[in-house]
Amino acid sequence: MSEVLTTPFxxxxxxxxxCSGKTTLSKQLAAHLGWAWVPEHARTHNDVLSGNVSESTFDALHESQTDAAAQAQATHPGVICDTGDLVLRLWSEAVLDFSWHPLMPPNPRVDLHILCPVLETWEEDPLRTLPQLEDRLALETKYRAHLKHRPHIVAEGSTPEARLQHVLSQWPW
Structure with a gap:
């Protein structure tokens, strides 16, 4: 009897x-791999747009982004998410002065994180709050600490194309 081999999602x-190039890289990577892409849901969430962020906002963002990733399982071999729970956790520490954690772990689980290092240039955006390079570098240190014991790739490169090629050269699957 032969076994059917399936590739895990x-x-x-x-x-x-x-402003570190997450959206650009996540779109490029999803297109290159033929995987689903989940955008950053905070960009369209009413609480975020109105400036009324609360703990329930973080719960809702976690749930909507996790649901979108789960829906991709039906039609794609994988999903690239533009941000995730680590962004929500560090953002909650900055905005609400407490460390948000999801009530339920993400399902599907996160197999790999890709860290986009800080870019020197900063593009103004109504949702962005860290125009100073030093502030962004300090926050990046926190990201690196959280990722230290998780599977991750740092997207090295000075252009979007170089970052994509670097990530693909380190790709584990």
Missing amino acids: RRVVVTGVE
């Missing part, structure tokens, strides 16, 4: 400080 989260 993979969830990859692109993470990092604001």
Whole structure:
């Protein structure tokens, strides 16, 4: 009797400080791999847009992004998420002065994080709050500490194309 081999569904989260190229890299990677792409849900969430962020906002963002990743399982071999729970946790520490944690772990689980290092140039955006390079570098240190014992790749490179090629050269599957 022959066994049917199936490739496991993979969830990859692109993470990092604001204005670090997460959206660009996550879109490029999803297109290159033919995987689903989940955008950053905070960009369209009413609480975020109105400036009324609370603990329930973080719960809702976790749930909506996790649900979108789970829906991708039906049609794709994997999903690339533009941000995830680590962004929510560090953002909650900055905005609400407490460390948010999800009530339930993400399902599908996160198989790999990709850290986008800080870019020197900062593009203004209504949701961004860290125009100073020093502040973004300090926050990046926290991301690196959280990722230290998790499977991750640092997206090295000075251009979006170089970052994509670097990530692909380190790709574990």
